[in-house]
Amino acid sequence: MTAAAESTALLDGRFARELAELAVPWQAEEAPNPELLVLNTRLAQDLGLDPGYLRSPEGVRMLAGNHVPAGATPVAQAYAGHQFGSYSPLLGDGRALLLGELTDSNGRLVDLHLKGSGRTPFARAGDGRAVVGPMLREYLVSEAMHALRIPTTRSLAVVATGRQVRRDGMLPGAVLARVASSHLRVGSFQYARATENFDLLKRLADHAISRHYPHAADADNPYLALYASVVSAQAELVARWMLIGFVHGVMNTDNMTISGETIDYGPCAFLDSFNPAAVYSSIDVSGRYAYANQPVLAEWNLARLAEAMLPLIDGDQEKAVAPAVEVLGGFRRQYSEAWSKGMKAKLGLAPAGGEEAEDAASALVDDVIALLKDGPVDYTLFFRNLGKAARGNPRPVRGMVLDLAAFDGWVQRWQAMNPDAELMDSVNPAYIPRNHLVEEALTAATGGDIAPLQRLLEAVTDPFTERSGLERYAEGAPEDFGNYMTFCGT
Numbered sequence: 157m158t159a160a161a162e163s164t165a166l167l168d169g170r171f172a173r174e175l176a177e178l179a180v181p182w183q184a185e186e187a188p189n190p191e192l193l194v195l196n197t198r199l200a201q202d203l204g205l206d207p208g209y210l211r212s213p214e215g216v217r218m219l220a221g222n223h224v225p226a227g228a229t230p231v232a233q234a235y236a237g238h239q240f241g242s243y244s245p246l247l248g249d250g251r252a253l254l255l256g257e258l259t260d261s262n263g264r265l266v267d268l269h270l271k272g273s274g275r276t277p278f279a280r281a282g283d284g285r286a287v288v289g290p291m292l293r294e295y296l297v298s299e300a301m302h303a304l305r306i307p308t309t310r311s312l313a314v315v316a317t318g319r320q321v322r323r324d325g326m327l328p329g330a331v332l333a334r335v336a337s338s339h340l341r342v343g344s345f346q347y348a349r350a351t352e353n354f355d356l357l358k359r360l361a362d363h364a365i366s367r368h369y370p371h372a373a374d375a376d377n378p379y380l381a382l383y384a385s386v387v388s389a390q391a392e393l394v395a396r397w398m399l400i401g402f403v404h405g406v407m408n409t410d411n412m413t414i415s416g417e418t419i420d421y422g423p424c425a426f427l428d429s430f431n432p433a434a435v436y437s438s439i440d441v442s443g444r445y446a447y448a449n450q451p452v453l454a455e456w457n458l459a460r461l462a463e464a465m466l467p468l469i470d471g472d473q474e475k476a477v478a479p480a481v482e483v484l485g486g487f488r489r490q491y492s493e494a495w496s497k498g499m500k501a502k503l504g505l506a507p508a509g510g511e512e513a514e515d516a517a518s519a520l521v522d523d524v525i526a527l528l529k530d531g532p533v534d535y536t537l538f539f540r541n542l543g544k545a546a547r548g549n550p551r552p553v554r555g556m557v558l559d560l561a562a563f564d565g566w567v568q569r570w571q572a573m574n575p576d577a578e579l580m581d582s583v584n585p586a587y588i589p590r591n592h593l594v595e596e597a598l599t600a601a602t603g604g605d606i607a608p609l610q611r612l613l614e615a616v617t618d619p620f621t622e623r624s625g626l627e628r629y630a631e632g633a634p635e636d637f638g639n640y641m642t643f644c645g646t
Contacts, residue, residue: 166204167228167256174363177356179231184221185274189318192216196312202261219333220315221273228256232276237343237410240444245350247410248278267339271332287327289598294332294421300589300616306396308418309336337417338367342461343410349464361468364414379468384483387458389416391487394454395494401427401535403447405437412457423642426588428633430528430535436642455487501583502539504546504575523566531558534632539584546577585619591640592633
């Protein structure tokens with residue numbers, strides 16, 4: 157078998173077969189001059205794809221959607237969603253296509269999906285295209301999130317199309333090839349429910365159970381067990397966002413996965429100075445998706461999922477409400493437990509024995525958040541420098557806070573609990589996609605220089621190991637960087 161055949165014969169069309177009502181067969185827009193900008197070689201190998209083939213002219217055309225492998229049926233997926241709280245009954249993949257599914261080296265079924273591949277029937281007024289900067293942002297940030305051990309979609313490649321795309325000005329176009337456990341969303345269930353087609357809703361839920369939560373099939377109420385699994389996965393996911401200082405920026409229900417993976421890195425960013433009210437998205441004028449609001453909005457989205465699933469949970473929907481509400485009621489507890497456990501690890505505090513020790517650790521967490529709120533403290537650098545304090549050098553972190561007396565008192569209590577510096581360094585990254593570095597890299601790449609992006613990728617895809625020569629990637633934003641704003645790229 158040729159390298160080309162080996163690289164393309166594994167694509168399946170399970171979603172399109174099982175859920176045809178949610179799949180519109182479609183073809184990508186022809187890219188006039190496709191050029192590979194970045195390829196995730198290790199991910200390609202994990203997917204059983206030949207990186208050499210993907211770099212070939214035919215492989216690049218496949219990554220742009222213009223060479224369709226034999227047996228593959230690209231489809232645009234239909235879904236609904238609440239966008240900034242307002243319900244839209246029909247959204248769907250306006251500029252994206254599901255090429256099909258692959259089985260990775262661990263035997264997992266994953267989606268291969270294109271973003272920016274041109275208009276589809278769901279495009280509405282959009283042109284269906286994407287540009288180099290936002291597609292490289294998703295590549296960079298999603299791979300950083302993976303390295304930070306946060307569940308996420310992955311990025312396989314970005315291909316420049318050779319076409320200029322009109323935004324505020326003319327920008328070079330691009331297509332992102334993305335990998336996900338699936339692209340099932342809360343909005344997928346909302347769409348199926350709105351069709352009043354119970355068979356479709358049931359098949360969608362069965363598909364989700366099979367792909368993500370097979371244990372739910374053995375429960376007394378498999379669909380309630382599915383819902384509970386999604387609630388748990390999202391509680392854990394959002395806790396991890398909060399712990400690392402990640403702001404998603406557009407937590408609409410069509411951007412919340414059933415799998416519990418982070419998806420759609422549009423106007424996302426990472427905290428510089430700690431600020432619960434931080435908003436980086438240009439379109440979030442009300443602050444709905446501010447950093448501190450993310451757990452509340454995740455819970456709100458999960459309530460919308462419950463509404464869509466009620467007919468599955470019980471044939472009598474009135475009887476379905478109580479068990480669904482009970483499951484949703486566990487979200488805050490699960491989120492709080494995950495966040496509290498994570499914060500204690502960030503402070504180097506292993507699970508303590510006894511109620512008194514646990515109370516002392518919880519008080520340290522509460523008080524360190526108060527210290528961070530008291531002034532402009534770089535969130536990532538604070539915890540990394542705190543690891544140095546655990547090794548006997550408190551000066552770097554002490555120099556970051558305003559209230560020295562409060563900090564000194566806190567440090568004394570903290571050090572009395574024998575914090576584990578190695579544990580701290582294993583969860584507090586030295587390198588994240590800092591906003592000023594991301595913008596620097598994307599500006600250079602848009603102008604044709606990919607080298608700054610490659611250097612930043614080198615840092616953030618091994619985030620916990622400090623290396624000589626990467627000092628600037630661990631530093632906070634320069635004072636003249638100003639208030640950061642991101643744009644979704646459509």
